[in-house]
Structure formats: C-alpha cells, structure tokens
Amino acid sequence: MTATVERSVKQRRASQRPAALSPAKRKAARKRAVVPYMMLLPGIVLFVVFMAAPIVYTLYLSFQKTVVKGLGLGSGARSQVFAGLDNYIASLTDPAFAASVGRVLLYGLILIPTMLVLALLFALLLDSRRTRARGFSRVSIFLPYAVPAVISSLLWGFLYLPGVSPFYWIFDQLGWDVPSMLSPGLVMFAIANIALWGGVGFNMIVMYTSLKAVPSEIYEAATIDGASEVQIALRIKIPIIAPALVMTALFSMIATLQVFAEPMTLRPLTNSLSTTWSPLMFVYRDAFIRDDVYTASATSILIALATFAISFFFLRVVQRRAFGQED
Amino acid sequence: MRARLRIGAIATAAAAALIMTGCTATADSGSGSGSSDEKVELTYWAWAPNLDKVVDIWNKANPNIQVTVAKQDGGDPAITKLLTAIKAGSGAPDLIQAEYQKIPTLVSADAIADIAGDGAKDLSSTFPDGVWNSVTLGSDAVYAIPQDTGPMMFFYRDDIFQQLGVSVPTTWDEYADAARKIHTADPTKFLGTFSANDAGWFTGLSQQAGASWWSIDGDAWGVDIDAEPTQKVAEYWGGLVEEGVIDNKPMYTPEWNAGLNDGSQVGWTGAVWGPGVLSGNAADTAGKWKAAPLPNWDASSPSNGNWGGSSTAVTTQSKHAAAAVEFATWLNTDPAAVQALVTETGIYPAATDAAASALTEAPAFFSNQPDFYDVAAEAAQSVGDFTYGPNVNVAFSAYNDEFAKAAESKQASAFLEAVTAMQKITLDDMKASGFTVK
Incomplete structure (x- = not known):
C-alpha cells in the first residue's frame, strides 16, 4: 500500500515538472508531497527503532571484540577494539557451529515433510464433504499451537523420561524394552515430535483457510464430470492451494532454522543435548554463557544471511510453479 | 481530506507537547524530593x-x-x-x-x-x-x-543401608564397594549418579581431591584443570559409571526427583543445603535420610570441597x-x-x-539426626582453598558438553578425555580474550 502511495506521488511530481508553476502552486505541491511521508512516519519510526537500529548495532558488534590486559581484574582492564572478520572466522571455523547446522538440516528433513503432509491431510479431511464434527476437530488439531513451546517441551519431557513417563510404565508392564526417547540416537525425533505436535495445527489452518476460498462451482463441475473425492483432492484442491503450501513450507523452514525453545528446555533432562545443539543455542551460549556478544552477533548475522539465502533460493525454485497461474 | 489531515497533525503535535511537558514536570518534582530528604x-x-x-x-x-x-x-x-x-x-x-x-x-x-x-x-x-x-x-x-x-556432605537412605547391611562409607574406596553392593542387591538402585549438568558439584569433588582449577602467579593466570587431582576424580567416577554401579543421568530432573522419592537413588553427594532440596523433592522420605561427611580419598587426612x-x-x-x-x-x-x-x-x-x-x-527434614550441624561444621572446617578464574562460565559450559558425552558413552577413558577438553577450551578462551596466561 505504501508503495502505491509513493508511486502516485512520483507520478504526480513527474507530470508537474515540465509546466511552469506559480510560487503559490509550487508551495502547495511541495506540501502535498510531504503528506504521504507524514503518513508513513509512524511505520518508518517503528521500523528504524525496532528493526533497523538493532540490526545495525548487531552488525557493529560483530566487528568488535574485547581485549583484556594482564590478569583482567579491576576497571580499565578490558577494552573494546575493532576485530575485523575475526568473529566471523571464529564461528565459521568452530566445529560446534558446523555440527549444529548439520543437525538442524537433518532435523528439518525429518520435520518439514512430515509436518506439511500431515497438515495437508488434516486440511483436506476437514474440507471433505463427508466430515463430521468439523469445528471440534479443527480446534483440537489447532489447540497445541496455542501452547507455548517451553510448556509443551516440559510436558513432552516428562513423557520422554522413563522414570516418570506413564508410557514407559505401560511398556514396562508389558515387558517391552523401549529405548529412551532422550537417548542420543532418538533425541532428534523427540524434538521433531514436539515441533510437529505444535506446528501441524497452524499449517493446517493456513491450508484449510485457502481451501475454503475455492469457489464450490469448481468441485460441482468436477463431480458432474465423475471425479471422486480423492481425485478432486489430488487434481484440484492441492494445485489450487499451492501458494499456501509454498508459504507454509517457507515458514516451516525458517522456524526450523530457528529451533531453540524445545532443545533448550529438554537439555537439563538429558546428556544427549549439548549447549550448542542448534545454531541459535550456539548463539545463546556465546552471548549469555560465555558473555561474548561479539561472536554471538557475528553468528547471528551469518544465520540471518543463510535464512535469507535459503528463503530466496526456495522461492525462486518454486515460485513459477506455484504462482504462475496467478499473474 | 487535506483539511482533516492538518487538524490531525495539529492534534498530534499538541498531544506530543503535552506529553513532553508532563515528563519534565514529573522529573522536576522527583529530583526536588530527592534532595530535601536524605533517605x-x-x-x-x-x-x-x-x-x-x-x-x-x-x-x-x-x-x-x-x-x-x-x-x-x-x-x-x-x-x-x-x-x-x-x-x-x-x-x-x-x-x-x-x-x-x-x-x-x-x-x-x-x-x-x-x-x-x-x-x-x-x-x-x-x-x-x-x-x-x-x-x-x-x-x-x-x-x-x-x-x-556449601561444604559438601554425603546423604544416604539409612533405612535401605540397614536393610542391605551396607555401612556408611568414609573413603571413596568404601563408597565404590557400597555402590557395587547396593546395585548388585537390586539392579534398579544406585548409590548416586554422575551428573554432567552440575559443574559446581564436580568442582567441589575436585576441590576435595586437592584441585584448584585456576591460579594467579604474579601478573599471569594459570589453568590447572587437566592435573592429577581432577583426573583422579574423573577416572574414579568414570570407572563407576563404566561398571554400571553408578547412574549416569543428570541431577535435578523429574526422573532424579522420582528416584529420590522411590528409593532408587539411595544416596546423594550433596552439600550442606541438601535438606532443602531433599525436603522439596522427596518430602515423603523425611526421617529416612542421614547425613555424613563426604567420603575421603585418604581417611587419615580428611579434606572437603564446596558446592555453591x-x-x-x-x-x-x-x-x-x-x-x-x-x-x-x-x-x-x-x-x-x-x-x-x-x-x-x-x-x-x-x-x-x-x-x-x-x-x-x-533442619526439620533431618530431625532424626540431632547432630546434623556438628557434621556440617566438621565438613566446613576441612574445605581447602580453590581459586576461580575469570572465565568460569566457559569452563562450566565445557563441563556440561564434554562430560555429557562422557557420561553417555559410559567409558572411564572418555571421562579423562573430557577433563583434557575442558582444560583446552578454558585455556584457549583465556588466550583469545587476551589474558596473560602462563
């Protein structure tokens, strides 16, 4: 919307330039040119204060470091100096960072397809004409999304710990030897399961909403042509809501790169999660445990750039397919 | 439309002016009251x-x-x-x-x-x-x-010790024997756990063995984590974990709390503030616990460490x-x-x-042991010196990561490698920050 306002102002200005204007008219024109910027002002101020300034400050910090003299005790023993690319090199060459990135990629490969397929399945089932108790089902699938990740991680953490979990008690009674979900081999699935539980509902609602926007004539026509429910779902519904699928996939990818609350909450319960399990935990450790905001800033910038690059690349690849028919 | 906009702008400006004057007014009265009263x-x-x-x-x-x-x-x-x-x-x-x-x-x-x-x-x-x-x-x-x-102490379930005929260990050798005896008698029971989550706990145990992880020598720091006392402690606990007679799960988890309550954790190498933890986490077991000095490496020259x-x-x-x-x-x-x-x-x-x-x-939780604070005073007396460095946070987070891997692997050799890794991470961090290091 802001873009349109700007464009119309520019057009108006351009049209006025060639004509010789009286001073009074020119003044009025200048005033008119200021008005849209006044309207933009609140947005610009909020953006600068809460987005641009912190980003610039983070960028500044990422090129700084503290240097300590001697024992480093007492005032004046610590000073902040320009670090060049040292912080970036430090985090890029830290094997713990590379390991955390690798872990998150694997985690995304497990989580995203599972989550989107389940969300799509639920959305299609809810949209199906024969579905009963639609409102109840929709709310109960969506509800976990309303539970904060820390709370859900605690809840699942209790269920994962063999010593306190009712499930493990049942397994025990049945005489089954089920390995702990928090053992090193399974902990990634344990975390993916929490994210899945919380995320399916949100993605389902997005898909379901765009399914609702499809005019019912299309389905009627398809039914008359003899298409079954499954065929309608596969050949009509899924292609039509492709933009929603792309958007949920993109959101899920970004959320995956930023996984933090779940492993952070589960960490004290197990030996299987290191303090640098995910990239954001790596940033957190540097900033708040090691008290090194400089390296943490550099790593944050790297993660932000990677997120941009991945989102951009993903959109380039799928955009034409997904949005092709819209333009 | 433009006229309405202008009115809006004037209103905004007026509101802003009001807010600003409001601010100054309060600031003035605030500083005024501060100077008249010396509170x-x-x-x-x-x-x-x-x-x-x-x-x-x-x-x-x-x-x-x-x-x-x-x-x-x-x-x-x-x-x-x-x-x-x-x-x-x-x-x-x-x-x-x-x-x-x-x-x-x-x-x-x-x-x-x-x-x-x-x-x-x-x-x-x-x-x-x-x-x-x-x-x-x-x-x-x-x-x-x-x-x-927080002088360290050893808490144990007196009822289970009596039932199994285990005597209270005074040395770490006796502690190991007791751990074996208890775990053999009932494989669900452990005398304790090695917690990779509690760096302060391991620091206390190392302090007891004579470690001091940092040192100041003139104008230079020294880092002495990977030295004989800490290696001894790591190897000892690693051995018990490898044998399987000591648990390898972290403390302060719902599972550990349940273990304290249901008797599968028979003992705890805690500190003098332990009664608070036990009464909070295992309230049902009040009166069944007893406190003793931490087992020693050398019974003839008792020493102790602080946790907290x-x-x-x-x-x-x-x-x-x-x-x-x-x-x-x-x-x-x-x-x-x-x-x-x-x-x-x-x-x-x-x-x-x-x-x-x-x-x-x-303390109420130890009402069955009137001499609790005599034991504590004895424990406090033998605490040795320990110098902390300026990057304890780095060493402690290295402890969490390295010993978590070691505890999970259940290999005594991995415990020793964890000590070496802690030393390296701590030392590298100090050098990178510019501290003068020996």
Missing part, C-alpha cells in the same frame, strides 16, 4: 528464598536506608542480567547476590566494586580464611561480603556504596540477621561465630 533507597538482586523477610527486619530498624529485594530466577540469570546492565551503563542494582565462582568474572567485567575502603576490610577475621580468600581473590581489595558456604555458596556484592553503578556495605555487613554478620537467614532462607552462614550460635537445631 537512601537500595535495590538488591537476590534469589535466596524468603530473603525479603530478613531484609524487612533491616528496613524496620533503618528508615533512612530502605532496601528492596528484586527476586531473581537464580545465580546464572542474575549474573547475566547484571553483566548486561553493566554493558548498557545503567539498570544495575546496588547490591547483588553473587556466587563465589562468579566473583572473578564480575571483577573482570568491572561490575562489582572494591569495598575495602567502605569498612569491609575489617571483616576478614569474621569468616574462614578460604572463604575470605574467594572474595578478595588474594589481593588487598574486597569485592563482596560472604553470605553462605554466595556472597553479597556492591555493583559499580551503585551511588550509595557506603550504605550498601553497611547493609551487607549487617545482613551477613549481625547475629540477629544471621539467625533470620538460617530460619527464613535455610542457608549455611559463612560468618563463623554467628553460624555457631544460629545453627543449634537440625
């Missing part, structure tokens, strides 16, 4: 439970120095918050509850003030030498006033350092205050004489 208001970040009740006693007696306790989540978050406030240049409290291992970090970040000149210097004889050393860092400065200490303990420090942003020191001195040395600390917050006071008179009755 000092101090803020105190602390996490000890019920500390505000002890502070209330002070506030009633000292109307001119009013202290407000801002309850913190715990030792680590409070320090993180303080360091952030120091970096920001404002927002720090006047006083902070600081664990001993945090003091070098705080001094290095110029977050806490040297209060030797404000009367704290005279308190040296009030506290045990080892404790006093950790607030002075062996220098002429005084960076905090000790509040409590904290002090009261004055921050560099405080404008009322003298008043803050006056309050902190009262809080940690005055007999009435120390008595209140014991009853309200359940700490083990650092001040030697005040502690002796305040600690007469065993």
